[in-house]
Amino acid sequence: MKPQLPNVTRPGSNHTGIALHPDFAADMLQGTEEFGPxxxxxxxxxxxxxxRVAQISQPAGTMPPTLDVPIENLPLLDKLGARLQFERTGxxxxxxxxxxxxxxGTFPGGPSRxxxxxxxxxxxxxxxLVQDIIEELEGDPTVVTPCANLQAVASRGLCDVLVDxxxxxxxxxxxxMVAELADxxxxxxxxxxxxxxxKSDLGPRLREGERTEAEHLVKVRNWLVVASQLATKAVD
Ligand SMILES: [Fe+2]
Ligand SMILES: [Fe+2]
Structure with a gap:
């Protein structure tokens, strides 16, 4: 197993900043004149x-044809589709x-398995829960709704970080933390x-979901605070 949580804020091999190579700074500036945009x-x-392009574009997503679904349910089904997508990703x-x-490995005060x-x-x-509610509203939980598509695109970078x-x-x-805040x-x-x-019958069930997400937020926030404290001590 790898050593616990390498401290990535220690000096390493990062040469992206110009301060490390002031001798090249003038050459770089001259290069911008020589090789313009x-x-x-x-x-x-x-x-x-x-x-101009926005004015001639079509919407990025639409709801499916509504033969069997009451049309007044569509805005809520769109948002429920987004939660379904996001929870699956979660x-x-x-x-x-x-x-x-x-x-x-974890760190003192960090999460356990x-x-x-x-x-x-x-x-x-x-x-x-969301899947059940979509079906109760006569929707199809397999639909990628416009809001679901939007959230999938917006959260793409989070998956990239986790699987790196x-x-x-x-x-x-x-x-x-970004995912939990949005969620x-x-x-x-x-x-x-x-x-x-x-839809007052749905309110308590959806509020329960919101309460659980608030707990997630507190937990992740606390773990990150402890991690910051440990990083600060490591520098002392
Ligand atoms: Fe969630
Ligand atoms: Fe969560």
Whole structure:
């Protein structure tokens, strides 16, 4: 097994900053004059182009034809589809995080394997809850809704961090924090949307999901605080 959590903030072989090579700085600046931009225009032209393309684009996603689904359920089904997608990804993220713990070990005050397995299982329960609600609303849980597609694209980098074999447990907890923040906010918004639509029977079930996500957030935040304290001590 690898040594516990290599301290990546110690001096290493990173040469990205210019301060390490002031002698090359002047050459670099001269290079920008010699080899100018390969295209004309600036930020204004970029913005103009973005707007032009946006105005002729189609939506990135749509809901399926609504032959059997009450049309008033569609906005909620779209958001439920996003939670289903995100919870599925959440299970995979925690599975990958458990591998990090097995590979790199944990740290004093950090998560145990049982802690991470519990959260993974809660993400899985959320997935099943959302699936049940979609079916109750006469939707199809296999649909990739527009919101689901959006969240999948937005969270792509998190998966990249978790499956990179070089990232350790603490680095992956940083990525998990981003996921938990987004997840908690999204459960809150989902519950509010259901209440606004008069689906008061769904409110308590969705609020329960939000409460569990709030617990996840507190746990991950505490682990990262302890990790920061340990990193600070390691530098002393
Ligand atoms: Fe979740
Ligand atoms: Fe969570």
């Amino acid at each position: 390969t295209t004309r225009g600036g930020a204004d032209q970029l913005a103009e182009n973005r707007i 299970v995979r993220l925690y599975q990958a995080l458990i591998s990090k713990l097995d590979a790199y 049982a802690d991470l397995e519990q959260i993974r299982d809660e993400e899985h329960r959320h997935l099943l 074999p070089r990232t350790n447990l603490i680095e992956c907890l940083e990525a998990i 908690h906010e999204s459960w809150e918004l989902l519950a509010t949307t259901a209440e606004l639509m008069g």
